Amino acid sequence: MLNNSIKLNPKLFDADVEQIPIRKGFGEGLLRAAELDTRVVGLCADLTESTQMHLFKQRFPERFIEIGVAEQNLATVASGMAAMGKIPFISSYAVFSPGRNWEQIRTTIAYNNVPVKIVGSHAGVSVGPDGGSHQALEDMAIMRVIPRMVVISPCDAIAAKKATLAAALTASPTYIRLAREKTPIITTEETPFEIGKAEMFWRSKNSPLKKGLSQGRSEGRGIFPSVGIIATGALLYRAILVAKRLDSEGKYVTVVNLSTIKPLDEEAILKLAREMGAIVTVEEHQIYGGMGSTVAEYLAKHFPVPIEFIGVNDRFGQSGKPDELIEFYGMGEKDIYNAAHRVMLRK
């Protein structure tokens, strides 16, 4: 069942569930953040509308700087502005920022510890026909290895708006990952969002405890088929659909939305691993170095359980329709479903 206490979209399972691009939430969030705090400034590298910074630019032209096609300049100018007390948001496609300007971000933003907010749009293969050169699949990996960097990957447009507002309030260098295409609205305005906090979005009615089964060392380690799915970004929607299906088959499933990759909500991950005894991670990103790796690094040390990783398996993207590519690269519902079964067998 959907976790009622966090007020998710009641129409989530409707065939015509509302769909909005995640990047739109950033545009609205930045506008609001700028209304609330005059230190917020915006810089863009010739992609103002694509990254949805145009809303901010129209409202606050004097706080907007057009950098042109120069992402290294984008990051370093923002660092300078932050040193003078501003809270700069910089936006481009994720392939170019933080892709092209990684070292500038590392040294002039993170090493200096200034509150620049790096917003990478068009992440994932769902970018579609533009092809592999424009589909960022490595951005979370390269950002999460930088000390001090906060990494957020919101699941829908509403969460992206909240993430933007929340990021504006912290002093941390922060990366926010956005996607191009329309994706289902999963949350509502009332759903809580906190940086660094994972939220449980789905929990089965088929609790093994209800059936009086003993669970051994950890609850989920017994014979009862149980699995925890951790998803980030828009694929969370597919993860929930899979959970619903597994539920109807009598499996015990919990889905966690991990919108902050770093800092990791260790308590939530540990709890999930203990309870379910098997994990599937789901992200539209390279498996190497991504969200699944973060989870695995933590659990390998603190509570090893079998894990299956849904993501791109060490390959580049290519042109195609978003859904076609998600399936081709093994991130469709069928893949998540099969991974859940595989991992339950490995317990």
Add this chain to the structure above:
Amino acid sequence: MPPLTDDKIKFLTEKAADIRSSIIHMLILAKSGHTAGPLDMADILTYLYFHALKHDPKTPSWPYRDRLVLSNGHICPVLYATLAHAGYFPMETLKTLRTFGSILQGHPHRDFLPTLETSSGPLGSGLSQTVGMALADRMDHGRSSGKQFYCLMSDGELNAGNSWEGAMLAGKEKIQNLTVIVDRNNIQIDGFTEDIMPLNPLTDKWRAWNWHVQEADGHNFRDIDRVIGEARAVFDKPSVIIVHTIAAKGIPEFERKFEWHGKPPGTPQEIETALKALDDIRTMGGKVASPHHN
């Protein structure tokens, strides 16, 4: 290079019209992609592939071929259409632009189309790669290897520092068989180049890095022939040619508008406008029946 006769100019003019037509048909089918740059560089690509370049469509990997790097990868529809018209792959393939599994990726990818000298799309990296190719060739074959290295660039990508890093090195290394052709169409995504990030005085910038600098009308084959010829004759300096082009050249309703940088004709009205304009070029406004209708 053979002399540019009147007959050859007529041939190139018709070929460029056909290539523009292919571009528009590809974009309409693909329902995404870039319109302005491909149309405005059609005359240059036609001239290069049908007059200037040393190449062999039957043996794309011929080692002695001239090298052409498309640094502004987003204008690939014009490169793809030109390659198809030159015989590198069947014309039918053009219909697959930007679809799953196509050799014609949304931005050029060498994995899919090995004929390409490099993959591109992310701006500002083409010039340095071309400089690297020319330097390697010089190490192996000396200064007069007989190959020309061309790098096509857009004006927007001259915002990128990497472009100028490549330019500085080429000037230092005096790479005389390197020619950069800059598509000076005055537009980029967010607006006109001089509003977004002024480039003028553009010729002075290149001159300052010790380049031989020329300007030309990018839609006039005689003018293009003159500057390419001179670029090849220059000794001890790399050459840059700033070609002045009209963004979206060929569809008057779209011309000079930055809004047409990155979208295809989409509405029924836009599609009709585009197709009619292209037909007008090929039939000289309905005065002659085009022999090249396809």
